[in-house]
Amino acid sequence: MKIVACIKQTFDTEAKIVVGGDGQISDEGVNLIVNPYDEYAVEEAIRTKEKDGGEVVVVTVGGDKAQEALRYCLAMGADRAVLINDPALAGADSRAVSVALAKLLSEKEAGFDIIFTGKESVDDGVGQVPSRLAEKLDLAQANVVTAFELSDGKATATREIDGGSETLELVLPALISAQKGLNEVRYPSLPGIMKAKRKPLEVLALGDLGLSVDDVASKVELVAAELPPARKAGQRLTGEVDEVVAKLVQLLQDEAKVI
Amino acid sequence: MDFFLNNDELMIQEVVRDFAQSELKPNAAILDKEHRMDLGNLKKMADLGFMGMNISETYGGAEVGVLPYSLGMIEVARACAATAVTMSVTNMVAEVICAFGNEEQKQKYVPRICSGEYSAGAFGLTESMAGSDPGGMKTTAVREGDHYRLNGSKIFITSAEYAGVFVVWAVTDKEAPRSQRISAFLVEKGTPGFTVSKAEEKMGQCGSCTNEIVFEDCLIPSENLLGEEGFGLKIAFMALDGGRIGIASLALGVGLEAIDYAAEYAKEREQFGRPIATFQGLQWRFADTYTELEAARLLVMQAAFLKQQKKPFTTEASMAKLYASEAANRACYQAVQVLGGNGYTAEYPVERLYRDVRVTTIYEGTSEIQRLVIAQQILGRL
Amino acid sequence: MSIVVCVEQRDGKLRKITFEALSEGKRLATASGETLKALLIGSGIAGLADELKKYGVDEVAVVDNEALAAYTSDVYAAVLAAYIAQENPALVLFGHSAVGKELAPRTAAKVDCGLVSDCLAVTFADGDYLFSHPVYAGKAIGSYKVVGPVRMATLRPNVFAVAESEGAGAVVDFAPEIPAAKVTITGVDMASSDRPELTEADIICSGGRGLGGPEGFALIEGLADVLGAAVGSSRAAVDAGWREHAAQVGQTGKVVSPNLYVASGISGAIQHLAGMGSSKVIVGINKDGEANIFNVADYGIEGDLNKVIPALIEKLKELQ
Ligand SMILES: Cc1cc2nc3c(=O)[nH]c(=O)nc-3n(C[C@H](O)[C@H](O)[C@H](O)COP(=O)(O)OP(=O)(O)OC[C@H]3O[C@@H](n4cnc5c(N)ncnc54)[C@H](O)[C@@H]3O)c2cc1C
Ligand SMILES: Cc1cc2nc3c(=O)[nH]c(=O)nc-3n(C[C@H](O)[C@H](O)[C@H](O)COP(=O)(O)OP(=O)(O)OC[C@H]3O[C@@H](n4cnc5c(N)ncnc54)[C@H](O)[C@@H]3O)c2cc1C
Numbered sequence: 001m002k003i004v005a006c007i008k009q010t011f012d013t014e015a016k017i018v019v020g021g022d023g024q025i026s027d028e029g030v031n032l033i034v035n036p037y038d039e040y041a042v043e044e045a046i047r048t049k050e051k052d053g054g055e056v057v058v059v060t061v062g063g064d065k066a067q068e069a070l071r072y073c074l075a076m077g078a079d080r081a082v083l084i085n086d087p088a089l090a091g092a093d094s095r096a097v098s099v100a101l102a103k104l105l106s107e108k109e110a111g112f113d114i115i116f117t118g119k120e121s122v123d124d125g126v127g128q129v130p131s132r133l134a135e136k137l138d139l140a141q142a143n144v145v146t147a148f149e150l151s152d153g154k155a156t157a158t159r160e161i162d163g164g165s166e167t168l169e170l171v172l173p174a175l176i177s178a179q180k181g182l183n184e185v186r187y188p189s190l191p192g193i194m195k196a197k198r199k200p201l202e203v204l205a206l207g208d209l210g211l212s213v214d215d216v217a218s219k220v221e222l223v224a225a226e227l228p229p230a231r232k233a234g235q236r237l238t239g240e241v242d243e244v245v246a247k248l249v250q251l252l253q254d255e256a257k258v259i
Numbered sequence: 260m261d262f263f264l265n266n267d268e269l270m271i272q273e274v275v276r277d278f279a280q281s282e283l284k285p286n287a288a289i290l291d292k293e294h295r296m297d298l299g300n301l302k303k304m305a306d307l308g309f310m311g312m313n314i315s316e317t318y319g320g321a322e323v324g325v326l327p328y329s330l331g332m333i334e335v336a337r338a339c340a341a342t343a344v345t346m347s348v349t350n351m352v353a354e355v356i357c358a359f360g361n362e363e364q365k366q367k368y369v370p371r372i373c374s375g376e377y378s379a380g381a382f383g384l385t386e387s388m389a390g391s392d393p394g395g396m397k398t399t400a401v402r403e404g405d406h407y408r409l410n411g412s413k414i415f416i417t418s419a420e421y422a423g424v425f426v427v428w429a430v431t432d433k434e435a436p437r438s439q440r441i442s443a444f445l446v447e448k449g450t451p452g453f454t455v456s457k458a459e460e461k462m463g464q465c466g467s468c469t470n471e472i473v474f475e476d477c478l479i480p481s482e483n484l485l486g487e488e489g490f491g492l493k494i495a496f497m498a499l500d501g502g503r504i505g506i507a508s509l510a511l512g513v514g515l516e517a518i519d520y521a522a523e524y525a526k527e528r529e530q531f532g533r534p535i536a537t538f539q540g541l542q543w544r545f546a547d548t549y550t551e552l553e554a555a556r557l558l559v560m561q562a563a564f565l566k567q568q569k570k571p572f573t574t575e576a577s578m579a580k581l582y583a584s585e586a587a588n589r590a591c592y593q594a595v596q597v598l599g600g601n602g603y604t605a606e607y608p609v610e611r612l613y614r615d616v617r618v619t620t621i622y623e624g625t626s627e628i629q630r631l632v633i634a635q636q637i638l639g640r641l
Numbered sequence: 642m643s644i645v646v647c648v649e650q651r652d653g654k655l656r657k658i659t660f661e662a663l664s665e666g667k668r669l670a671t672a673s674g675e676t677l678k679a680l681l682i683g684s685g686i687a688g689l690a691d692e693l694k695k696y697g698v699d700e701v702a703v704v705d706n707e708a709l710a711a712y713t714s715d716v717y718a719a720v721l722a723a724y725i726a727q728e729n730p731a732l733v734l735f736g737h738s739a740v741g742k743e744l745a746p747r748t749a750a751k752v753d754c755g756l757v758s759d760c761l762a763v764t765f766a767d768g769d770y771l772f773s774h775p776v777y778a779g780k781a782i783g784s785y786k787v788v789g790p791v792r793m794a795t796l797r798p799n800v801f802a803v804a805e806s807e808g809a810g811a812v813v814d815f816a817p818e819i820p821a822a823k824v825t826i827t828g829v830d831m832a833s834s835d836r837p838e839l840t841e842a843d844i845i846c847s848g849g850r851g852l853g854g855p856e857g858f859a860l861i862e863g864l865a866d867v868l869g870a871a872v873g874s875s876r877a878a879v880d881a882g883w884r885e886h887a888a889q890v891g892q893t894g895k896v897v898s899p900n901l902y903v904a905s906g907i908s909g910a911i912q913h914l915a916g917m918g919s920s921k922v923i924v925g926i927n928k929d930g931e932a933n934i935f936n937v938a939d940y941g942i943e944g945d946l947n948k949v950i951p952a953l954i955e956k957l958k959e960l961q
């Protein structure tokens with residue numbers, strides 16, 4: 001079985017966001033991590049392999065630094081990695097990313113049985129790549145998955161929907177986007193980190209995939225970024241519990257008009 | 260010369276930090292209070308390769324090297340000093356068996372330590388009448404056919420309650436010159452005639468147990484002699500050279516944790532209408548403390564680097580242990596002072612850190628003994 | 642040209658986000674001079690078209706087919722793409738709901754157009770649409786343009802005001818070819834609760850580690866009952882197993898924007914704020930006067946929630 005996990009390198013969730021003079025978000029001095037949801041994806045890919053055999057390939061579209069994210073996944077237990085790295089993909093939008101991934105997975109890395117992705121990336125929370133990729137590769141998909149099982153070539157997934165959950169049966173090959181709760185992510189072991197150094201990590205440019213710069217033109221353009229208006233601390237209500245509560249109810253009714 | 264960690268070192272540091280912060284730190288205060296170790300966590304650490312960081316893969320080790328070991332130890336100690344000392348002694352035991360054991364001994368014991376089949380390894384050197392001067396030990400081992408008969412006792416043995424294997428030193432030839440009287444042995448837990456007594460009530464690192472162990476006509480097979488007869492002290496000193504890098508890193512971790520906590524606190528805590536961190540009197544403390552800890556870090560990294568390069572490192576390891584443990588003690592002292600009354604209560608972690616750090620100038624050679632070692636290396640035996 | 646709203650219904654009931662999207666669609670259509678169309682997909686749902694007309698729709702296209710009874714992204718995306726190919730709309734709007742989050746990008750890939758997700762505002766100026774979307778979990782707001790003839794956006798629930806208005810209100814049938822689904826839904830498990838859904842609720846009462854245990858949530862539920870509110874949770878309470886992950890609000894949980902968010906026993910970690918920072922009014926109840934929640938709360942009560950919440954419930958009951 002060939003199992004693919006798509007990962008993205010993102011800012012650490014603790015990061016302080018700074019908007020530079022050019023209106024763009026600066027990544028100066030920010031700690032980069034594997035998108036947390038993608039860790040669930042990689043974990044599920046490794047577990048599936050441990051159960052049913054095969055290989056796990058981690059792929060990402062990113063810059064030079066993204067190699068570190070791939071190495072981390074190799075240290076967790078993935079078998080090999082592919083980085084699509086091309087200057088034309090700097091600042092690529094979700095469409096461009098999925099075009100590049102789809103090309104890779106339909107040609108050079110064709111023949112997969114399952115693709116695992118995260119449900120969204122925590123930096124911009126767009127969550128488009130899984131669906132776009134599923135469409136481009138004409139796959140069955142289950143989004144925001146909290147449980148996954150594979151038996152007799154049939155995949156069953158439980159996913160979150162608004163107000164509940166749904167169980168799906170999917171025809172393989174399929175794409176599964178991982179939600180927290182799908183599994184508990186392992187820490188890479190130290191021997192795993194050492195072994196990762198010897199595992200193959202292939203770097204491909206657009207040309208290697210047979211794509212041109214025009215193929216990955218962005219359709220979404222960032223015009224400007226700004227910090228949101230800071231929420232200000234409001235009133236502190238003090239006094240005896242009964243007074244405070246009465247005051248709160250009155251303010252919610254008369255001033256805020258929300259109850 | 261370059262001071263940057265490479266990508267592997269950074270990843271190891273990050274993984275150990277993640278683990279220590281999520282799995283060890285939340286329980287550190289509880290283990291301290293309840294005087295118990297979390298054996299489940301020791302097993303998890305073994306599974307991740309923390310118990311044989313400098314051991315070859317052949318024997319189940321992670322083989323990451325000495326510098327990453329030191330970086331990892333700092334992270335574990337930041338989260339839980341009691342767990343860190345367990346890890347430190349266990350690594351030291353695995354290393355000493357690898358360095359001096361024969362092939363059978365290595366095959367038999369090292370993988371069990373690295374894999375966590377043994378929760379820990381233990382190091383049985385100190386006796387009630389032989390601490391700084393282990394050459395004065397009284398425990399005896401008498402050869403009887405294919406066995407040795409051990410009699411005597413050891414004190415202050417870290418992890419004695421859950422260690423699977425003990426390296427134990429005993430006098431094999433009273434008549435020999437002092438440096439050749441002693442031999443080292445491998446003793447499995449549960450060997451008849453070998454008992455572990457009650458744990459000491461300690462000031463700090465209370466999650467880790469420290470016990471007296473007693474040998475009463477304890478027969479161990481002669482193949483459990485570690486190295487050659489009469490080489491015991493040499494083995495002990497070489498093991499301690501490496502162990503000191505671990506303890507220096509441990510001390511540094513505790514000191515950094517305390518002063519970092521104090522720095523955050525000082526930025527929040529207000530007196531006289533402003534954060535106490537704005538008072539120059541406190542700023543200078545922070546400047547001095549961080550400078551000392553940074554100097555300690557460089558000494559520790561240097562000793563680790565030399566050991567990794569298989570260069571002589573005895574002097575540097577002693578310097579690192581001496582300076583890091585003393586600087587970390589000062590850092591914890593300062594941290595308690597910065598927190599004022601809060602620093603003296605168990606509500607705040609620096610109270611525990613202050614107790615935990617104290618022993619780092621004592622075990623694996625007191626500060627005085629480190630000075631002795633350093634002076635001897637420099638001046639020669641006078 | 643037109644603006645198309647992809648209608649969301651579940652079991653024959655229209656979702657609130659659809660009214661929000663139609664209302665916003667109408668405002669934009671008025672500014673840009675486009676017509677407003679709604680695409681209604683499902684089985685046995687033709688009757689819903691009338692309700693849609695109240696929001697100024699010029700035309701409702703109905704795709705009513707048994708094969709569309711259950712939503713699956715592959716089949717619905719094919720229907721949408723066929724409609725878009727016929728209509729050539731300038732803008733297609735979806736709700737940023739579980740369905741919209743999946744369906745919009747799948748459709749966008751089929752149509753090969755740009756999509757801006759989770760918009761907080763859409764404006765029309767100088768002949769183009771501008772979309773604002775929070776990034777880095779709300780720590781910054783980006784404004785985006787979409788290049789190309791078709792633009793897509795998903796709208797964050799509870800942010801866009803619902804307004805009724807007049808429109809031509811024509812209803813037409815649309816009957817595209819419907820492909821076979823690659824996915825079969827074998828079970829649905831709706832949380833059995835008469836509380837509103839978290840992302841749609843006007844009021845949310847959330848609890849955190851300060852509740853001290855799963856029993857603590859009884860207090861929060863009592864408060865939610867009198868307010869008709871949904872119940873949310875911090876991650877600490879979810880990790881402790883006191884609450885389902887589905888109730889988690891924050892960066893790795895749900896993003897919500899209710900009119901009123903009451904946070905009890907929640908310290909206000911940055912990751913929690915990422916999920917509720919766009920609430921209109923925030924109330925914080927915490928015994929620690931320095932808790933970060935007070936830096937964002939419109940009304941802060943420093944006190945023991947075990948005393949404050951029961952008193953608050955009493956007071957609210959008096960009013961009813
Ligand atoms: C601040 C900011 C805001 C943005 N807003 C938009 C926007 O509104 N519309 C838009 O079209 N683009 C936008 N982009 C660009 C887009 O987010 C990135 O190009 C991103 O790499 C792709 O997708 P995503 O956020 O949809 O990823 P998501 O779809 O959120 O990620 C979901 C999963 O897809 C996979 N995945 C995502 N990216 C990659 C990758 N590079 N390599 C491999 N797998 C990946 C991972 O498994 C991931 O968990 C924005 C970028 C930034 C920095
Ligand atoms: C928590 C803990 C864990 C321990 N774990 C272990 C373990 O796992 N295995 C093990 O074998 N031991 C262990 N020890 C023992 C430890 O290594 C000894 O306590 C240490 O070596 C000091 O020996 P001592 O206590 O006998 O002090 P002493 O040797 O009696 O020293 C007392 C004082 O005299 C000073 N002094 C001694 N000689 C000189 C000199 N020549 N010049 C100047 N000053 C001198 C010392 O520095 C010290 O200040 C542990 C101790 C503790 C507290």
Ligand SMILES: Cc1cc2nc3c(=O)[nH]c(=O)nc-3n(C[C@H](O)[C@H](O)[C@H](O)COP(=O)(O)OP(=O)(O)OC[C@H]3O[C@@H](n4cnc5c(N)ncnc54)[C@H](O)[C@@H]3O)c2cc1C
Pocket residue numbers: 013036848849850851852874875876877878889890891892893894895905906907908909910911912913916926927928929932944945946947
């Ligand atoms: C990658 C990542 C993603 C995350 N995502 C999320 C997320 O999506 N959502 C989320 O919530 N968190 C998230 N977190 C976790 C977040 O950092 C905090 O740890 C978490 O929000 C803390 O939850 P809490 O406020 O309930 O607990 P605490 O921070 O422990 O706060 C409990 C509060 O209760 C108060 N309290 C205690 N007793 C009482 C009483 N009797 N009366 C009144 N007040 C009392 C205390 O003063 C304290 O302020 C994430 C963290 C990471 C690293």
